[in-house]
Amino acid sequence: MTTLSSHVEVLAPRRAPDDDQPAYAGTDDSLPADLTVQVGSGDAAVEKSVPLRDFVATAGTLTLAERRVIVEQALVLLEANYVHLPLKSAMHAVNPVQRLRLLRARLERQTDATMDPERAFHTEMSGIFHSVRDLHTNYLLPAPFAGMIAYLPFQIERCTEDGETRYIVSRIAAGIAAGTLTVGVRVTHWNGIPIDTAVAVNADRFAGSNRSARLARGVESLTLRSLRLHLPPDEEWVTVTYLDSAGVRRELREPWLVAGNAPAMADAGAVTTAAASMGLDLEADEVGRARALLFARRAVEQQYGASEPELSTTPAEAGAEVTSTMPMVFRARSVVTGAGTFGHLRIFTFSVEDPAAFVAEFVRLVELLPREGLILDVRGNGGGHIHAAEFLLQTLTPRMVSPEPVQFICTPLNLTICRRHAANPTQQIDLGPWFPSMEQAVETGSIFSSAFPITPVEGANAVGQRYFGPVVLVTDARCYSATDIFSAGFQDHRIGPVLGVDDNTGAGGANVWTHGLLSALMQIPQPDPETPYAPLPKQADMRVSIRRTLRVGALAGTPVEDLGVPPDVRHELTRRDVLDGNLDLLEAAGALLAGLPRRRLDVQSTAAADGTLTLQVTTAGVGRLDVYVDGRPKASVDVADGDVTLSVPGVPGATRLRIEGYADGELVAARTEPL
Structure with missing residues (x-):
């Protein structure tokens, strides 16, 4: 476990509650002047986690020549391979190719001594790729970011309650002590920003093809980010303002942690x-x-x-x-x-x-x-x-x-x-x-x-x-x-x-x-x-x-x-x-x-030595059965719900059976079986 500090929890002052309104649960965004902060323990939910500050200290090893290679290769992909370039340029009023050309020109004027900080380079490259709002088209950061995640040990989800959009803590990682930040508490502010605004800001930063997709990623990225696709958070910790189970407004300061991710289940780079x-x-x-x-x-x-x-x-x-x-x-x-x-x-x-x-x-x-x-x-x-x-x-x-x-x-x-x-x-x-x-x-x-x-x-x-x-x-x-x-x-x-x-x-x-x-x-x-x-x-x-x-x-x-x-x-x-x-x-x-119809079509087949095929069929919601053997029609019978036995002669050596069930002339069920 990685521990940044001990867990401190202090109750915020309460106003006199009434019958319907919990303390500080109104729409007033101002905070009490003497509101105190509880400091998260920083306990790691994933083994070998490190504080964000320590991880960031290991980054920044790209040379100027390597940056130029990255920009040139990005130009090849976007100019010569990218299928959505005309659509995205028109739909989102962007020109990622020109931005890459401008970045290339800036790099040509720089030297190893005068080049921008590496974070600025990654920010520009990520911004260019994000501008097309295509989650398929990505700049993937180099080592040490590849394969790493930045996380807070809880999850926030959006829901509708009493006709309002609200954000609540839905899960907390096992073994994490978060004091009064428990599952079900309502989050009102994020780093001092009203939560709706914080989500909207994140939504604009992270690519998404439509508004719903961007907002979904705006919520998700509050507590979890892949460093393969996004730079580490700017802040080393977040301050979460929430209403606890008693309606008391509290703040939690929780540090970002960085850890290795679970392995991918498919290799996208192999020629397969x-x-x-x-x-x-x-x-x-x-x-x-x-x-x-x-x-x-x-x-x-x-x-x-x-x-x-x-x-x-x-x-x-x-x-x-x-x-x-x-x-x-x-x-x-x-x-x-x-x-x-x-x-x-x-x-x-x-x-x-x-x-x-x-x-x-x-x-x-x-x-x-x-x-x-x-x-x-x-x-x-x-x-x-x-x-x-x-x-x-x-x-x-x-x-x-x-x-x-x-x-x-x-x-x-x-x-x-x-x-x-x-x-x-x-x-x-x-x-x-x-x-x-x-x-x-x-x-x-x-x-x-x-x-x-x-x-x-x-x-x-x-x-x-x-x-x-x-x-x-x-x-x-x-x-x-x-x-x-x-x-x-x-x-x-x-x-x-x-x-x-x-x-x-x-x-x-x-x-x-x-x-x-x-x-x-x-x-x-x-x-x-x-x-x-x-x-x-x-x-x-x-x-x-x-x-x-x-x-x-x-x-x-x-x-x-x-x-x-x-x-x-x-x-x-x-x-x-x-x-x-x-x-x-x-x-x-x-x-x-x-409110939808239910069907059933169970089949058991037995082949005799003379090539006769006997079918035991159980049906529901089907009025007619058509039988095909190796793609050729062999029988058609009207049926009622229940069991029926069909005999199909003359199909020696057949390999494939298909039975189609119809109701009121419409195909509603089919079963394909090897013989």
Whole structure:
């Protein structure tokens, strides 16, 4: 444990309370003149934490030449690779390329003796990248910032109470002594600034594609920041003003601490399908792992530990959890609401190396949850592997899934990369579909290439539907990237209603590549001596939106970037949601599920020696069954709820069965099984 000072707590003076108003709980922002401050203990919630002051003393080792390399490489990425540059320049009235040119000119006039402090350089670089408000396009700080987090040992969340927006402490890290700063207290000021204003200031500093996304990150960054993407806080400690459980106004002075983060679960720099198919808000991913370190250490230990969890094979009882093999990815449980008992499945991230294993674990969990309905909760999910996100859709719908298509911006460098990888199966990266249109753009002047999906259509439909009850998707403004794509696909394929706690998802509609991946692609199949990519110094890195995504279905062709996915139904988080396990949110989701039809389609198949296939089928909410074997229609029968036996002759050697269930002529359930 790192201790900065002993914990001191002094009661603030109280005014005479009345029947309805707690002491100092009014809207008056002035503080009592004799208000005293309690000093936080500085206890570390993460091992090997150090005070911010000590950590900052180790920074500042970039030479002038290294700074020039970083600026030149940033110009390459933004000018020659960045797919959203025209959109962002127009939408946000910014010119990041010109800012980089000006910075380059300043560096040319400097010497090692006269160059600006390193913090000023990082501030300018971060500001340029943040100006486009694209959480895919980042300047990643070098050592010693890489892999580190700055944190306060508690979390603040926003909710609506008595018709007002309030900010309350929702979690405190285990083993931390914070005196009267307990879970549930209301925060009124941050470093002497009214909390609403402090959040707005943070929101403006941290990139976000829309207002909801910026405000969500404004709250999040009050107590937790990834130093890979953001410089350390300017202040060494924060002063939090809050109303304790008795309504007494107090102040807590808590020092910032710095620690190493939990390891990433996917390598975005390797030349792999996973790296080339990444759609990830790195900040959300970093913060998600950091939050697990602070508040869910058991999940971290299970995720990275060697021991195998004990798994259940029986359906979950009401109120029970289902243990996952991926505890930092999934949390599954059965929840009881006023409208019934439903499954509640959180997906914390799509950042996985193996999409097939991800889908298999999801199917295992969802089949142990109640059939009456599923609350699929992706709040705070910053995305990850786009294949994982789009492969998952098929398990929830009988319809064939159409993955979202993506486009490159047509530049000479992107054309060169696509030409080199027009057919590259050995490295699992094939850019062939995009190459012809980009080559034609030299003559046609097209801004963007033709659009093709990253996710293979076969993989997006290989497993088929596995959950047949109604599904509600819960989103917020921190849903980003692959989670935006998943949410858009959920809505575009009419799987169920989207219940949002914010006005929009994060609106990150792109595939993101790192500088390291781009550089590696120019070395395959043989090195290019004219490559514009140069090695970055001291673990510095950059990421860029390389391909933009477009929606399918009724909104086909609409970009996801900056627009996101608006919910079908809006729910304001309440105090009970923040402090008591999302009780009101679950009630709202349960009420939606209760009004939706419930289906069932269970199938057991037996093949006889003569090639006859016998099917034992149990249905609910289905009026007709159509049977396909190896893609060919074999039978169609009218059914009622209950059990039915079907005999399908003449299918020796068949390998694949698909049964489709219809109600009033509409496809409502389907099951695909290998034979």
